[in-house]
Amino acid sequence: MDLPQCEPYDLLGVGIGPFNLSLAALADRTDGLRTLFCDAKPEFRWHPGMLVDGARMQVPFLADLVSLVDPTNPWSFLNYLRDQERLFPFYFAERFQLPRREYDHYCRWAAERLPNCRFGTEVTALHWEPRAELYRAETGAGPLLARAVVLGVGTGPVRPEAFAALAGHPRVWHSAEYLDRRSGLAGARDITVLGSGQSGAEIFLDLLRTRAGDGTRLRWLTRSRALAPMEYSKLGLEQFTPDYTRYFHGLPGPVRDRLVPAQWQLHKAASAETLAEIHDHLYERTVGRPLAAEPVEIVPGTAVTEALAGPCGGLELRCRHVDSGLRHAVRTEAVVLATGYRAVRPDLLDPIAHLIDWDEQGRYQVDPHHRVATGPPLTGALYVQNAELHTHGVGVPDLGLGAHRAAVILNAVAGRAIHRLPARTAWTTFAPPATALLPPRTTPERSPYDAFEPQEPIGHPDCHSRPVGLGAP
DSSP states (O other): OOOOSSOOBSEEEEOOSHHHHHHHHHHTTOTTOOEEEEESSSSOOSSGGGOOTTOEEEEETTSSSSTTTOTTOTTSHHHHHHHTTOHHHHHHHTOSEEEHHHHHHHHHHHHHHOTTEEESOOEEEEEEETTTTEEEEEETTOOEEESEEEEOOOEEEOOOGGGGGGTTOTTEEEGGGHHHHGGGGTTOSEEEEEOOSHHHHHHHHHHHHHSTTSOOEEEEEOSSSSOOBOOOOTTGGGGGSHHHHHHHHTSOHHHHHHHHHHTHHHHTSBOHHHHHHHHHHHHHHTTTSOGGGSOEEEEOSEEEEEEEEOGGGOEEEEEEETTTOOEEEEEESEEEEOOOEEEOOOGGGGGGGGGBOOOTTSOOOBOTTSBBOBOTTOOSEEEESSOOHHHHOTTTTOGGGHHHHHHHHHHHHHTSOSSOOOSOOOSOOOSOOGGGOOOOOSSOOOOTTTTSOOSSOTTOGGGTOOOOSTTOO
């Protein structure tokens, strides 16, 4: 087909969430680079269903759109505060973590002012034009041409298979809709929150506050064996650095796939602060009363295997206790599924899906610069943001790495170092240096202790021994 007579963009962004917004903000100050970012929504919205009163970010305010790459950038959070005349109130608040509502407002402030962001423009299909070596993006306002494309379409809510029979049920919905549908819980007298992450904790706490004293039974149910807090130690957080991302990307695929679920406390747990607020609230509610008198249940280590409609409009959750294997039923009137999000393949890729080099599980294969592997004749760069957990690790959805990833993509698109990125970002060394590696052994390696006969049983009390490894106390 004949291509439109318009100048192609150097980079076209599809979707405007925090990550593509970060890329748009960094690109705004880049001379000689023509960029455009499109989103079908009429305005920027960041998890509107979870902007619960009192909820705070889990990352410091420096994890804004630009500061960890370019702190002098006019789209920084501090410049937003200056524009809003809130610098002194923020200074006296002495809080590193922002209210979620303020982070959302900051992003909207930037999105409304950035000249390369266009809302109300849905990209419905992406084609590759081999003769011109350009992408052609179909939109309702006409086609757009681009030399490179970055997908920032976000993730979709995960609804467990056990709830398939209750699809569309008016009292079973995902946490992404919580604020929009909270009023629908008014008549329910037994409410279950499913999921032990930050969303589940925030919703359970909100229900404790808003339904206090009305006799409603509130239940927090999770498959996790414990309501363990998010890893937030300083050295532990170094797994959210570019150093760890590079290390993770270099691991074999099967190792990466095993590693991500084992790191659940890095990216799926609730903050210690939110868990403490829940405990404090329950403690104060039970002053002068026995604990059993409070209609509250916190039930870890329990998996829902099937969810069915029960009698009189109720719901029945058939459960299995993870440790004992015992099965039991829970009857409730409403369920909020705080069961997380997952990267989705957008339909707009259908015209070029056969040119993308998918892995054996149908996922993108992504290089260190976040470029998707493609086959001929597709030679234009296709990048992804927040769809490469399996190749880049637990830092992928973390806002603290958003600006750095955006700078990596921008440097790759421009073919030059627009932003100088640090060579090292962590004290931790995640792998031995190549110069220190030993050649493979041809005989089984013996422990240096093999030559000695133990004089005492291993684990003798005088040795103060303790178990070593995952889960050790």
